[in-house]
Amino acid sequence: MIRVQNLVKIYGKFTAVNDISFTVEAGEIFAFLGPNGAGKTTTIKILTTLLKPTSGSVEIDGLDPTHHQNAVRERFGIVFQDPSLDDELTAYENMDIHGVLYRVPRRTRAERIEMLLSLFELWDRRNDRAKLFSGGMRRRLEIARGMLHTPRILFLDEPTLGLDPQTRNQLWTHVRKLNTEERVTVFLTTHYMEEADRVAGRIAVIDHGRIVAQGSPAVLKQQTSAETLEQAFLALTGSSIREEEADAKDRMRNMARLWRG
Amino acid sequence: MDVVYVLWLRQLKRYSRSRARIIGSLGQPLLFLLGLGFGMGPVFQKAGMGNYIQFLAPGVIAMTVLFSSVFSGIELIWDRQFGFLKETLVAPVSRLTIMVGRVLGGATVAVLQGLILLAICLVAGFRFPTFVAVPVVIFIMALMAVLFTALGTAIASPMRDFQGFQLVMNFLVLPMFFLSGALFPLGDAPWALKAIARVNPLSYGVDALRGTLGGIAYFHLATDLGVLAAVTAGLLLLGGYLFSRIEL
Numbered sequence: 001m002i003r004v005q006n007l008v009k010i011y012g013k014f015t016a017v018n019d020i021s022f023t024v025e026a027g028e029i030f031a032f033l034g035p036n037g038a039g040k041t042t043t044i045k046i047l048t049t050l051l052k053p054t055s056g057s058v059e060i061d062g063l064d065p066t067h068h069q070n071a072v073r074e075r076f077g078i079v080f081q082d083p084s085l086d087d088e089l090t091a092y093e094n095m096d097i098h099g100v101l102y103r104v105p106r107r108t109r110a111e112r113i114e115m116l117l118s119l120f121e122l123w124d125r126r127n128d129r130a131k132l133f134s135g136g137m138r139r140r141l142e143i144a145r146g147m148l149h150t151p152r153i154l155f156l157d158e159p160t161l162g163l164d165p166q167t168r169n170q171l172w173t174h175v176r177k178l179n180t181e182e183r184v185t186v187f188l189t190t191h192y193m194e195e196a197d198r199v200a201g202r203i204a205v206i207d208h209g210r211i212v213a214q215g216s217p218a219v220l221k222q223q224t225s226a227e228t229l230e231q232a233f234l235a236l237t238g239s240s241i242r243e244e245e246a247d248a249k250d251r252m253r254n255m256a257r258l259w260r261g
Numbered sequence: 262m263d264v265v266y267v268l269w270l271r272q273l274k275r276y277s278r279s280r281a282r283i284i285g286s287l288g289q290p291l292l293f294l295l296g297l298g299f300g301m302g303p304v305f306q307k308a309g310m311g312n313y314i315q316f317l318a319p320g321v322i323a324m325t326v327l328f329s330s331v332f333s334g335i336e337l338i339w340d341r342q343f344g345f346l347k348e349t350l351v352a353p354v355s356r357l358t359i360m361v362g363r364v365l366g367g368a369t370v371a372v373l374q375g376l377i378l379l380a381i382c383l384v385a386g387f388r389f390p391t392f393v394a395v396p397v398v399i400f401i402m403a404l405m406a407v408l409f410t411a412l413g414t415a416i417a418s419p420m421r422d423f424q425g426f427q428l429v430m431n432f433l434v435l436p437m438f439f440l441s442g443a444l445f446p447l448g449d450a451p452w453a454l455k456a457i458a459r460v461n462p463l464s465y466g467v468d469a470l471r472g473t474l475g476g477i478a479y480f481h482l483a484t485d486l487g488v489l490a491a492v493t494a495g496l497l498l499l500g501g502y503l504f505s506r507i508e509l
Binding site for chain 1: 344347351352353508
């Protein structure tokens with residue numbers, strides 16, 4: 001379903017993704033793990049047509065995202081790592097725009113919006129603007145939105161960041177259901193190792209833009225003779241903390257915070 | 262088509278929900294109308310040029326449309342940073358469709374702002390001969406609004422944050438306004454100023470509005486509309502091209 005070969009992405013002097021290759025089979029739940037700044041989000045952006053690779057080849061369902069952008073976009077849904085809601089619109093309106101963008105027929109749209117907003121316990125707040133929501137509620141809304149159309153591949157970029165255990169549980173149960181009942185291929189990243197251990201069939205660990213290990217959770221634990229996936233992860237990526245530079249987005253957020261008080 | 266409609270509707274909803282923006286963006290043109298209009302009015306009159314409010318109103322309306330549409334275009338940066346742009350860019354919809362929806366939405370908002378200002382001008386004593394002119398005025402404002410929203414979009418597409426915003430305001434938008442004949446008659450202006458006004462698309466918008474609203478046009482209405490239409494087409498193409506190249 002996803003094939004990545006010798007993928008490289010260079011920003012100026014910085015190599016974000018350094019010659020990685022992996023495949024994800026149809027119907028698989030695949031976890032892409034790595035410390036901050038390892039290249040996870042860059043890879044997802046390339047897979048989802050938002051970035052062009054410097055070199056290497058990528059295939060989504062046999063199609064190249066750089067050339068068949070729209071055909072590729074029809075095949076996936078995504079929950080982004082950072083916010084992508086329109087704060088001035090209500091929860092329902094955010095969902096509805098998404099449904100129109102993905103050509104979900106009107107009636108199905110209304111049914112699915114109600115089902116998903118109820119599932120993530122936002123139905124009562126459907127007519128409130130997203131800017132009034134807490135961080136966790138926004139996250140839930142983004143997740144609900146990502147599942148509104150039924151894609152063939154679902155990308156989840158740190159979907160559980162800032163969520164309580166109840167919601168996380170709800171999310172993963174629903175993701176598994178989509179995976180088994182509708183054969184949706186899932187590509188996820190997370191910092192919660194026990195989640196990856198529980199949900200993912202296969203894992204790739206990326207660090208400094210390179211894939212350092214690949215295989216099922218059991219294989220990774222065996223390779224590093226660790227008891228938990230977290231220990232295996234630390235054994236593979238070391239325990240030093242990664243620095244990330246503030247980018248334009250962080251600066252803007254700071255500015256917005258100043259203005260909005 | 263549905264997509265263009267929801268994106269257009271989104272801009273209108275955002276506009277109607279942000280009262281601060283509606284009032285805030287009327288402040289500047291209002292100051293020009295009141296301060297300049299009433300302050301310079303007697304001097305203008307003494308120079309034998311007639312009623313200054315009558316001359317200035319179309320210029321100030323054009324200013325409102327200009328600022329509002331360039332800002333709508335530049336709002337793209339906001340959407341880029343706060344994420345909603347991503348949501349539209351990964352959707353299976355052509356970038357051109359998305360841009361058309363955005364531009365039409367932004368342009369509609371600008372026309373509404375222009376109409377509000379026209380009403381305020383009427384309160385301030387501005388008079389135009391016939392209400393038949395109103396549909397024509399709306400058409401001219403719409404053309405200008407699409408032109409400048411497309412310009413704003415073209416400028417914002419390669420920009421990552423608001424660092425360049427001041428640059429755009431001070432070296433593009435304000436000069437366009439001051440050197441357009443919005444505030445003074447081009448007929449008696451020095452040749453250099455006239456030459457600049459000729460390559461400034463806003464001059465043709467101001468001129469068309471003034472001509473339609475009972476004032477004396479410097480160019481011809483046909484010339485005005487022709488130039489506006491041609492520049493609009495060009496900027497839509499440019500904006501569409503730059504927008505389609507956005508990477509996040």
